Amino acid sequence: MKALILVLLGCVSVLGMKAAEAKRPLPTDGNTQLSYFLNSERVYKDYMLQCAGCHRYDGQGVESRGIPSFVDSIGLFSRMVDGRAYMIRVPGSAQSQLNNDELAMVLNYIVARFSPEEFERNGFRLFSAAEVGASRPYRFDDVAAARKTLEMQMEEKGWLPAPYLFGQAGR
Ligand code: HEC
Incomplete structure (x- = not known):
């Protein structure tokens, strides 16, 4: 009986740890967030394994x-x-092996690493598991058309x- 209780207690504490990891407090000011993401080994590993095969280590992609x-x-x-929903819904993100929390962290990481000025401006809104979960199920029929619409909105700004x-002859 004692052994069973110990086993059950063990399970509870493992589950507790997982929950704590999902809800870990993230820094709130831009520069601390920036170094948090740039120095997180876990998110680096997720990017390298899930994204860098195509997007490359240096984020340059392959034109x-x-x-x-x-x-x-x-x-x-x-x-x-x-644009945020697009980042979540593109096939490389939405169909990756990452859970919603891990994907949110990778999206924060790619902004930190490749567009650090967003954090330096101190107005960056972090991606969360909830935001990812809300858009992720909605796959694009035509991802190139979605990108084009965003490009036109950006051009106005x-x-x-x-x-x-992507989507042009031979690609
Ligand atoms: C098998 C190759 C491949 C992998 C792996 C991959 N992507 Fe992509 N990604 C693409 C291609 C091709 C495009 C262009 C088509 C599109 O918009 O989906 C793209 C586009 C994107 C875009 C839109 C960028 C823009 O400027 O329009 C984002 C954001 C993105 N990927 C995020 C990710 C993330 C995050 C991961 C890892 C979790 C990932 N991708 C993994 C091939 C990949």
Whole structure:
């Protein structure tokens, strides 16, 4: 009986740890958030295993394969409600092996790493598991058309996202 209680207690504490990890407090000011994401080994590993095969270590993508660069570009998407949903819904994000919390952390990481000025401006709204969960089930029929619509909205604001060749001949 004693052994059973100990086993049960063990299970409860493991579950408790998982919950604590999901709800870990994240820093609230921009510069501390920036170094948090740049120094998190876990999120780095998730990016390297789940995204870097296509987007590359340096976020430059592979233009000839239609993989856009994140550099000085991905942060622009994170400023717009539809742009944030797009970042969650693209196949590489939505269909990855990452759970909602891990994907939220990777999206924060790609902005921190490749568009750090978003954090430095101190107005960056972090992606959360809840935000990811709300958009993730809605897959795009035509991801290139969704990107085009966002590009047009950005053009009106004078923002210049990275070139996007996905869906064009041969890609
Ligand atoms: C198998 C290759 C592949 C993998 C792996 C991959 N992506 Fe992508 N990603 C693409 C391609 C191709 C595009 C362009 C088509 C599109 O918009 O989905 C893209 C586009 C994107 C975009 C839109 C960028 C823009 O400028 O329009 C985001 C954001 C993105 N991916 C995030 C991720 C994240 C986060 C991961 C890892 C969890 C990931 N991707 C994994 C191939 C990949």
